[in-house]
Amino acid sequence: MKILLAGDSTVANCPTHEFPMSGWGARLAPLTWTWGAVHNFAKGGASTESFRAEGLWADLLAEAGAGDLVTIQFGHNDQKKQHLAARTGYAANLRTMVAEVRSAGAVPVLCTPVERRHFLAGPPSDAVLEESLEDYPDVVRELGMDLGTAVIDLNAWTRSVYLRLGRMDSRDLFCHFAPGEHAHWPDGLADDTHFSQRGAALVAGEVAEQLVQLGYCPRRLVSRTTAGRG
Template sequence: MKILLAGDSTVAACPSYEYPMSGWGAHLAPETYWWAAVHNFAKGGATTESFREEGLWYQLLNQTVKGDLVLIQFGHNDQKREHLAARTGYDGNLRRMAAEVRAKGGVPVLCTSVERRHFSNGRLDTTLGEYPAVVRELGAELELDVLDLNQWTRALYQEMGEEGSKELFFHFAPGEHAHWAGGLEDNTHFHVKGAQRIAAFVAGELESLGYGLAATVNAGVRV
């Protein structure tokens, strides 16, 4: 069994010069290596549309065989494109992706987008509109498992608080990072610490859904 990842920068492995910025997909393999290989196709800036147009989706499908898991997480960049609104282009693209994975014998697993860290007056903002709700609804309609990363990350940030949650994200003062010499306060992209926390949650959820070692014995049973 393989796990193949489709997504944006919050999932992707970042270039070495950006370290310690990281997407959670870069840390899923150490969490799951004992039962599945992880192939991360996620790319910074990707939408459900550009991921297909740039050929990344076809590369992923070409490597998908019966019983493989395909985790799909988009939304951050779709949100910036009017024609990829949650209940129109985005919804349609996710439906097509799920159908194509199933046609290959793979198992599509939808992921709601991780939340951004935006606090106002001490309260965490909701930044992704209807995108997480659409993923949940599609999962129920198409009988797909959903990893609700939006709900989980929101709870995590709120538990850690406005100050404490900073350590999960990419914050550097001027002079602390060679690539961002002027400093950076990024509340979308994760520090490796945050990416590792999310990867551990994803691995645990896959196990609880029955996609662990036992699934490799009878691959494809959940298609």
């Protein structure tokens, strides 16, 4: 059994020089190692289009076999391309991916893209969170219904976590560095898209838990599924 991950930087294994920045896929293996190995093909900057163009999708499919799981989470970079609009190019590419995973004998699991931490200005400042992914999460939910494909709604879940923690406490889930604090970002960094180790672990815990809830991963075979859930 294998869990193969397709996605962008919010899923990917980040370069070591960017530590503690991390995608949630980098923190999934310790939670599911007793059930199946994690193969993370996600890449920073990837869209549903570039992931295929760069050969990453072909590499993933070559590894996929009967009974394996393939999680698919895109949207952040598709959103930047007009021809990959949610209900046109993006939806069409996801449909094709689901079909190809099934043709390989594996099981597709769609994930809505994780939300960015964009609280709106003005009181009550901790209560209003921008819907930065527009209709991309809705399209994933609709495709899940239409294609009979399981969906892990990470967008709704991350939104609920940020709102529960509030503006200040949710900041620790992301990468914020003062000038001189991090060698790779000497001028400082205020990044509300890419997770810290804590944020990545939190999301990975939710993914593992949802795989249990969906019936793909027996609870007794998941190691510490609630680790880091907060």
